[in-house]
Structures are given as structure tokens and as C-alpha cells.
Amino acid sequence: MTTPALPAPALPRRLAAIVYDTLLVLPLIMVCVAIGLGIRHLLGSAADSLLPSTLVQTIAVLSCIGFFGVFWLKSGQTLGMQAWRIKLVAMPGNEMTFGRVVTRCVSALLSAVCLGMGYWWCIFDKRKRCWHDYLSGTELVLLPKKSKKNKTAEE
Numbered sequence: 690m691t692t693p694a695l696p697a698p699a700l701p702r703r704l705a706a707i708v709y710d711t712l713l714v715l716p717l718i719m720v721c722v723a724i725g726l727g728i729r730h731l732l733g734s735a736a737d738s739l740l741p742s743t744l745v746q747t748i749a750v751l752s753c754i755g756f757f758g759v760f761w762l763k764s765g766q767t768l769g770m771q772a773w774r775i776k777l778v779a780m781p782g783n784e785m786t787f788g789r790v791v792t793r794c795v796s797a798l799l800s801a802v803c804l805g806m807g808y809w810w811c812i813f814d815k816r817k818r819c820w821h822d823y824l825s826g827t828e829l830v831l832l833p834k835k836s837k838k839n840k841t842a843e844e
Contacts, residue, residue, distance in 0.1 A: 695830035697817035698775045700808065703829065709769030710757075718752045750798075758790045774832040783826040793825035 698706075725740055725748055740748075760767040762785060765776045777793075779785045800807020800820045807820035822828045 695832065697811070698773070698829055698831040699817070700811055702773050702775065702831070703808070703811070703819075706767070706769040706773040706775050709772055710767045713768055714753055714756050717756055718749045721748050721752045750794075754791055754794045757794055758787060761785065761790050761793075762787065770829075774834070775829050776832055777827055778830055780822075780826050780828055785827070789825050789827060793821050793827055796821035796824040799824075 722740065722745055725744065726738070729740060730738070757767060760770075761777050765778060765785065770776065777785075779789065783789070797807070797819075800810075811817045811819045811822075816828070818828055
């Protein structure tokens with residue numbers, strides 16, 4: 690007996706999870722940049738209190754990869770994905786690895802930079818996959834709703 694495959698989430702649900710996770714990852718980036726500023730100050734570079742823009746961008750990218758990497762490797766879901774019942778899984782025949790997570794993060798950025806075409810692709814794709822799903826060998830699935838507990842059984 691085979692279990693039915695879980696459906697892929699629609700684009701609005703994906704975007705809602707992205708907005709939720711953005712509200713979580715932005716403060717993380719701010720804290721990491723603040724730590725970078727503190728380290729720069731401790732090293733005696735207080736004359737110029739700004740970090741080079743390339744360093745700030747690197748910190749932002751590494752913070753995002755760290756945020757998503759920890760959640761995706763641990764449970765396949767970020768907090769935003771949990772709220773919208775979305776889970777990241779490896780495509781059949783693949784394992785979820787750190788390299789796969791990094792590839793997904795970088796290719797998701799590529800999908801966004803191309804005027805969002807990588808995300809819009811899921812509207813036309815038969816399996817509702819985005820560019821970064823294909824490039825990383827992963828896919829998103831929509832988890833079923835949790836059944837409500839029968840209150841009469843508890844009484």
C-alpha cells in the first residue's frame with residue numbers, strides 16, 4: 690500500500706511563509722551586523738564606524754543560510770513554514786544535506802533577482818515547483834490539517 694503524495698503549496702501560501710520568515714530573519718541579520726560592528730570596534734577600527742558594504746552583505750547572506758539551514762536540516766520547516774503547514778523535503782532519491790540547503794538558498798535568491806520569475810514558475814509548472822526546487826533537488830509539500838481532538842473523548 691502506497692501513501693498518497695502530498696500536494697505542493699500554492700504560490701500565495703509560499704509567499705505568506707516568506708513574509709513571516711522575513712520578519713524573523715531581518716532582526717537576526719541586524720544582530721549579526723551589530724556583532725560585526727562590536728568586533729570592529731574592539732579591534733581598534735573605531736575611526737570609521739561603518740562596516741564595508743560587502744561585509745554587511747556577506748553577513749546577511751550567511752545569516753540567512755544559517756537561519757534556513759538550521760531549520761531545514763532539523764525539521765524541514767522554518768517557523769513561517771510551520772504556520773502555513775509547508776515542509777521542505779528532498780526529491781525522491783535525494784537526501785537533505787547542508788550542501789542542498791545552501792544550493793536552495795542561493796538559487797532562491799537567483800529566482801527572486803530575475804524579477805521573481807523563479808517563483809512565478811510554480812504557477813505554470815505541473816508539479817508546482819520553482820526554479821530553486823529543481824536546482825536544489827528539493828520540493829515543498831503542503832501538510833494536512835491536524836485533526837481536532839474529540840472533546841467528548843476527554844470527558
